[in-house]
Amino acid sequence: MGDQFVDQALARTEGTDSAELQRFVTEHVWGAIWNRPGLDRRSRSLLNLGILTALRAHEELAGHVRGALANGLTREEITEAVLHTVGYCGAPAALSAMRVVQQTFDADIQ
Structure with missing residues (x-):
């Protein structure tokens, strides 16, 4: 969905209890899973x-x-x-x- 979407998602949760979950999703789902070579x-x-x-x-x-x-x-x-x-x-x-x-x-x- 692009860098701007990711930046907004991270900014939206910064300083909240949700921030760690958003960082995890960003790294592991949007990063690792979406960048696998198989699909x-x-x-x-x-x-x-x-x-x-x-x-x-x-x-x-x-x-x-x-x-x-x-x-x-x-x-x-x-x-x-x-x-x-x-x-x-x-x-x-x-x-x-x-x-x-x-x-x-x-x-x-x-």
């Missing part, structure tokens, strides 16, 4: 859309939709990824995720 960023973004839909992690989903677009996924592919989750995560999870996706798409147009 490209586009593939990792696609996986994240499904995982976040399954977890109903809507607070994280909007940012990952923007990240997926930046990593080369199209709006059609993102929509298709959410549609794919219906069979595995259920309609309520997919419908909720698609609301977040659509709001993110709409915000990017304006």
Whole structure:
């Protein structure tokens, strides 16, 4: 999601009880995991859309939709990824995720 996103996340938690968790996530998830050689960023973004839909992690989903677009996924592919989750995560999870996706798409147009 870029250096600016990471810097803002770290700054947002600086001096709080959440700071250590944010530093850990930054180093180990955004750093080590996202930089492993086995998958490209586009593939990792696609996986994240499904995982976040399954977890109903809507607070994280909007940012990952923007990240997926930046990593080369199209709006059609993102929509298709959410549609794919219906069979595995259920309609309520997919419908909720698609609301977040659509709001993110709409915000990017304006």
